[in-house]
Amino acid sequence: MKLWLLPLLLSLTACSGYNGDKALTNYQQRLARVLDTTAPDSSLPAAAKLVEQRDLKQPLPDLRLDITDAYATRRCSLDTLIGERNSSLGKVYSASKQLSYELRFLSQLQLCLSKSWDNTALLNQLQQVYQQKQHSINIAFNNMLLTDDTLRKELLGVSKTLPVNSATGISETWQALTELTLLQQFISEQNWQAASNVDIEHQLQVLYRYNTLGRLQYSLRQSTHQLSQVNQMLTDISPEQLCQPRPDKQQLEILANIFNKFFIAEVQQYTVNLQSYQQQLWPLLETLYADTPLHAALTQRFDTTLQQMRAELAEHVRWWQTLNSQCPLQLASRS
Incomplete structure (x- = not known):
C-alpha cells in the first residue's frame, strides 16, 4: 500500500473557486472539529524587510x-x-x-x-x-x-493569496520578467539598439495588471504559516491513540474524507501549483536582482519560504502516513 500524496495525481479534478488561504483554513477547521481540538491562532510572521x-x-x-x-x-x-x-x-x-x-x-x-x-x-x-x-x-x-x-x-507583496486552481497571469508575468532580463543582458553587452527597443513601460504594466509576484510571495508565506499551525495542532494527537485500543470507525471515515476531499484535492493542489509558479518566476527575478541590495531579502521571501513550506508539508504528510499505517483508513491505492 502506498499513499498517493506527491506528486499530485494529474487526474484529480477537484474544483475550488476560492483562494489558497481559505482552503487551508477550511481544512484546518475540519480537522480540528473531528479531532476535538483547537487550532493555534498566531499572526503571520513579518517578511524579510526591504531596504x-x-x-x-x-x-x-x-x-x-x-x-x-x-x-x-x-x-x-x-x-x-x-x-x-x-x-x-x-x-x-x-x-x-x-x-x-x-x-x-x-x-x-x-x-x-x-x-x-x-x-x-x-x-x-x-x-x-x-x-x-x-x-x-x-x-x-x-x-x-x-x-x-x-x-x-x-x-x-500584497495580502491576497492566489487561487487554489490555476492562476491567471503566470505566463504573462514570465514573459514580462524575461523581457526585463533580456534588457539587463543587452545593457551588459552594450547593445544599445536592442536595449532601446525593449518596451519597459509595457512590461511594468503587465506586472501591475496581474500582480502575480506580489500574490505569489504572500501565498508562499501564508501557506507556510497555516501548515505550521496545522502541524502544531496535531503535535499532541498521536495517530496511535486514534486507533488503539479500539478505533472509532465513524471518526476514521470522516478523517479519510477530509484527507481525500480537502487535503489532496485542495491543499496539496494549491501547494503544488505554488511550487510550479515559483520554479517559473523566481529564477528570472533572481537574475534581475542578483547584484542588488534587495537580493538577500527577496531570496528569503521567495526561495527560503518555499523550502519552509515544503518542509511543513512533508511533516504533515508523515502524520497522515503514520495514521494510515495504524488504522484502516482508505488513504492508499494499490500499486
Missing part, C-alpha cells in the same frame, strides 16, 4: 550637451531627445522612463558616432558624452529595478 526606496536611488551624473550647437544636435538627431528631456514632463521622469530615455540617447549617439566627422573637437565632445552615458546607464537600470513603484509593489 527603503529613498536609500536605494542614486543620482545620475548631470551631463549636458550644448544644444546651441545646432549642427551636432541635428546631425545626430539629438535635438528632439534633448528637448524631450528638458520639457516639463522630462524633468519629472519616473525611473523607468528615465532609463528608456538614456537607452534611446545612447542608441542614437552610437549611430551618430559611426559617421565620418571633420570637426575633431566636436567629435571628441560627443565621444566623451557617450562614454559618460555608458558608465552611468547601470545607475539608471538599478534605479528602475529598485525604486520603480510597480516593481516595488511586487517586491513588497
Whole structure:
C-alpha cells in the first residue's frame, strides 16, 4: 500500500473557486472539529524587510550637451531627445522612463558616432558624452529595478493569496520578467539598439495588471504559516491513540474524507501549483536582482519560504502516513 500524496495525481479534478488561504483554513477547521481540538491562532510572521526606496536611488551624473550647437544636435538627431528631456514632463521622469530615455540617447549617439566627422573637437565632445552615458546607464537600470513603484509593489507583496486552481497571469508575468532580463543582458553587452527597443513601460504594466509576484510571495508565506499551525495542532494527537485500543470507525471515515476531499484535492493542489509558479518566476527575478541590495531579502521571501513550506508539508504528510499505517483508513491505492 502506498499513499498517493506527491506528486499530485494529474487526474484529480477537484474544483475550488476560492483562494489558497481559505482552503487551508477550511481544512484546518475540519480537522480540528473531528479531532476535538483547537487550532493555534498566531499572526503571520513579518517578511524579510526591504531596504527603503529613498536609500536605494542614486543620482545620475548631470551631463549636458550644448544644444546651441545646432549642427551636432541635428546631425545626430539629438535635438528632439534633448528637448524631450528638458520639457516639463522630462524633468519629472519616473525611473523607468528615465532609463528608456538614456537607452534611446545612447542608441542614437552610437549611430551618430559611426559617421565620418571633420570637426575633431566636436567629435571628441560627443565621444566623451557617450562614454559618460555608458558608465552611468547601470545607475539608471538599478534605479528602475529598485525604486520603480510597480516593481516595488511586487517586491513588497500584497495580502491576497492566489487561487487554489490555476492562476491567471503566470505566463504573462514570465514573459514580462524575461523581457526585463533580456534588457539587463543587452545593457551588459552594450547593445544599445536592442536595449532601446525593449518596451519597459509595457512590461511594468503587465506586472501591475496581474500582480502575480506580489500574490505569489504572500501565498508562499501564508501557506507556510497555516501548515505550521496545522502541524502544531496535531503535535499532541498521536495517530496511535486514534486507533488503539479500539478505533472509532465513524471518526476514521470522516478523517479519510477530509484527507481525500480537502487535503489532496485542495491543499496539496494549491501547494503544488505554488511550487510550479515559483520554479517559473523566481529564477528570472533572481537574475534581475542578483547584484542588488534587495537580493538577500527577496531570496528569503521567495526561495527560503518555499523550502519552509515544503518542509511543513512533508511533516504533515508523515502524520497522515503514520495514521494510515495504524488504522484502516482508505488513504492508499494499490500499486
